[in-house]
Amino acid sequence: MNDRPREVQLSRRSLLASTAALLVAGATSARARTLSGAMPWEKGTASPPVPVRPGPWQFFTADEAAAVEAIVDRLIPSDELGPGGKDAGCAVYLDRQLAGPFGRSEGLYMRPPFMNGTPGQGYQGADAPAARYRKGLAAIADYVKANFGGKTFNALAPADQDKVLTDIEKGIAKLKDVNGVSFFSLLLSGTQEGFFADPIYGGNRDMAGWKLVGFPGARYDFRDWVERYNEKYPLPPVSIMGRADWTAKD
Numbered sequence: 001m002n003d004r005p006r007e008v009q010l011s012r013r014s015l016l017a018s019t020a021a022l023l024v025a026g027a028t029s030a031r032a033r034t035l036s037g038a039m040p041w042e043k044g045t046a047s048p049p050v051p052v053r054p055g056p057w058q059f060f061t062a063d064e065a066a067a068v069e070a071i072v073d074r075l076i077p078s079d080e081l082g083p084g085g086k087d088a089g090c091a092v093y094l095d096r097q098l099a100g101p102f103g104r105s106e107g108l109y110m111r112p113p114f115m116n117g118t119p120g121q122g123y124q125g126a127d128a129p130a131a132r133y134r135k136g137l138a139a140i141a142d143y144v145k146a147n148f149g150g151k152t153f154n155a156l157a158p159a160d161q162d163k164v165l166t167d168i169e170k171g172i173a174k175l176k177d178v179n180g181v182s183f184f185s186l187l188l189s190g191t192q193e194g195f196f197a198d199p200i201y202g203g204n205r206d207m208a209g210w211k212l213v214g215f216p217g218a219r220y221d222f223r224d225w226v227e228r229y230n231e232k233y234p235l236p237p238v239s240i241m242g243r244a245d246w247t248a249k250d
Contacts, residue, residue, distance in 0.1 A: 049201065049240065051200045051241060052092065052096050052200065052201055057095050058095055058096060058099035059095045059096075059098040059103065059130065060091075060095050060098075063141070063152070064133075064134075064137050065091060065095070066152070066154045067137055067140065067141065067152065067153045068091045068094060068095075068137070069085075069086045069091045069154070070153055070154035070156075070161060071085075071153065071161075071165065071187060071191075072084070072086055072090040072091050072191045072194070073085050073086040074158065074161045074162055074165055075187070075188055075191045076088070076090065076191060076192075076195055081212055082208045082211065082212050083205070085191055085195060087205065087208075088195050088203060088204060088205050088208045088209065089194065089203040089204065089205035090191045090195055090203050091194075092194075092202040093193065093197060093202040094133075094190050094194055095202070096201065096202045097129075097190070097193075097201070098129060098130045098133055099130075102129060103128060103130035103133075104128050104130060105128035105129065110126070110128065112126070114126045123182060123186070129186065132183065132186060133186075135177065136175070136178050136180075136183035136186070136187070139175035139176050139177065139178040139183075140153060140164070140168070140175065141153065142175075142176055143164070143173055143174075143175055143176075144156065144164060148160060165184070168180040168181070168183070168184045169181065169184045169188075195208075195209040196209040198218065198240050199239045199241070200240045200241050207236075207237045207239065210237040211236075211237060214232060214233050215237060216233055216238070217237030217238040218238050218239060218240050219237075219238050
């Protein structure tokens with residue numbers, strides 16, 4: 001004998017019945033396509049990334065750009081293994097991202113209530129990344145000016161630049177109206193993205209990040225090397241854009 005409450009049985013029965021009705025309705029309204037000698041998609045319906053071209057800053061002001069180039073070069077300094085953040089194009093990557101949909105938080109829910117999120121939730125505030133960068137860079141500029149004799153961040157000695165960034169990361173440096181720890185995290189993650197993203201987005205210039213870690217890039221097939229541990233991949237990495245030596249010559 002089923003001793004569950006009657007209202008539970010009814011609600012479950014109603015749910016199953018309504019789900020079945022939706023499935024039937026969906027099946028009857030669908031129209032199958034018969035393809036013969038054609039691809040199962042239509043030309044021009046994709047949204048491929050637009051390659052970043054050299055040119056003026058699209059989001060950063062000249063002062064902001066100078067500071068960001070100095071910052072990314074301290075977060076990823078150049079050494080004998082390759083270029084640093086600036087020469088790898090990390091500032092250009094950030095500039096183009098902030099000038100585009102990412103900077104405006106397009107596609108994300110950006111309505112109240114706003115509150116401080118847990119570390120696992122990440123940023124839960126009202127400002128999109130573009131606004132956060134504008135406020136954060138201004139706050140860093142004010143902090144440096146007040147504590148280093150009126151200088152700008154990019155005019156500081158490397159050791160002083162490292163101290164400023166370290167103090168911001170640890171919450172020692174108090175930025176006006178800005179959560180320095182949160183902004184540093186945003187800066188660091190964006191710089192890392194710029195160093196390892198496909199070069200089509202403006203960073204990872206000459207695929208420096210991929211060469212550093214031995215990543216083959218957007219090659220069609222490298223299954224033969226997936227399980228060959230501790231062996232250096234012998235072929236150069238490939239961007240979504242391909243390689244210059246693949247371009248047909250007239």
